[in-house]
Amino acid sequence: MKICKVLFIFFTLNLSAQQKPIETIFFDFDKFDLTEQQTGVVSNFIKKIDTSKVESIQIYGYCDDRGDDDYNFRLSKNRVSTIQNLLVLKGFNQSKIVILEGKGRVILKPDTVDNLNEIRSKNRRVDLIVLNKNSFGKEVYSSFKNKLKVGDKIYLDNILFDIGSSKLTHNSKKELDKIATILQQKKNIQFEIRGHVCCTPEIYSDGIDKETKERRLSWNRAKTVFKYLLSKKVSSSRMTFQGYGNKYPLGKGDNYDRRVEFFITNL
Template sequence: MKKLAILTLFLIGINVTAQTELTHEVYFETDEFLVPDTEHSRLLMFLSEIEALDIQKISIYGFTDDRGSDSYNLVLSQERANAIKTIFSNNEFDESIITNVDGKGKILVKLIKEADLNKIRGLNRKVEIIVQPYNPPRELVQPEKKDITESLNDKNLKAGDKILLENILFKTGYSVLLPESKKTLEDMAKIMVEREDIYFTIQGHVCCTQNSRDALDRKTKQRNLSLARAKYIYDYLAKKGVDKRRMKYVGMRRKFPLGGEPKFDRRVEILITYVGETN
């Protein structure tokens, strides 16, 4: 690990090519495809830099050093590429834009000084990530959204109804709201305080994970991001005066993706469980 830490001094976290392509490299220990902690932290920083971009495609290429057989190195380089793809998925990046995940095998070493050999081999045990954003970014059509106040004030609400909080969206990998979502949550809290007849469950959702798994919460490093998002809303409503006995919260993992833009799957929904009589 000490050698790997020294190597990071030679790294550039994000490289920009012709202002349209961003690259990042992740480095590995000998014969390993598990991402070292230091490299994992660097990769998460890179993901934070690109998550707001309108990305056209992502390519992931794995490599090994020159030691070992060709067949062994092809397998190892593919495992390294797959490990990086999994991290992208766990952190709510849409797999459909990851167009290449390939193991390229060994990188041959040219004749160099013996003293530099270990350093060069260390730099060859890597995965290269190439991110190509749309340039210029696309003009995305925003779906028409319902007014949350109208939905919650509907006198015909009944148990089993589900309300999608379309304007409450979360930062990728976190249970923190995007700034533009806070006003909607404030409006929702005011209505829920007044409508004491409504009992409900807050359902949290995530984007882009494999096999309907939950995503990783980057703050806690726990795989319970959908639950954390639901609890964020629960805690906020409780703080604003909504009776906790009227509320529950659950994490739905990625069981019910909406399709379309990934950011709309980073959401919460309200399931009405009981509506009492009003005078």
């Protein structure tokens, strides 16, 4: 196999439980294999991270805008497989690699002229996302009925959203009705409503709300839940809301990243 030259740029990020480290691997045009030298770089990275604290790894592959969709989807998947195989070969637990997705080519704006070659080179890549355990709160619960502490978060499977939307689904409203009833009984709980999105390009931290056309989809989702609970007589003095964009994927797939969570701020 012909070995290509690849450029690895490792963003030096704090591997604490409060961050989501991202490693980006840039490939030559039409290539998906790695040099021996860069294989060693990945091996060293694996040695440096505390794998006992890693919740999951997600691997996303991309291509530049040249070529047809079918070919580029295959190429991006091959790039993902290269990184996956290397991680497993070097001893990383395969069960923690939860998402493997080739996303194909990155489409450029029609009027893109300046720095075209540089832009294309940055689109020929694999993004490797490491999510640490308890990276967003002390403990994760599925109900307000649990014995909670400040810093805990509550994630509910039924409070999800359609792609690009901040409107509550029928199931989401039913779930929020139950939560409102519990909150009326447990008036000591104060919390932040945290909105999330999935599937946004790496250059953007949030998605576009198709209803408002604003790039603050996660914020709008959190605000929608805030207003709904307010309509159910939950006091605004107990609630705040904030959008967190694409910073905290769950590692369960895109559907579950279009969500809202509750973060306990006071009891």
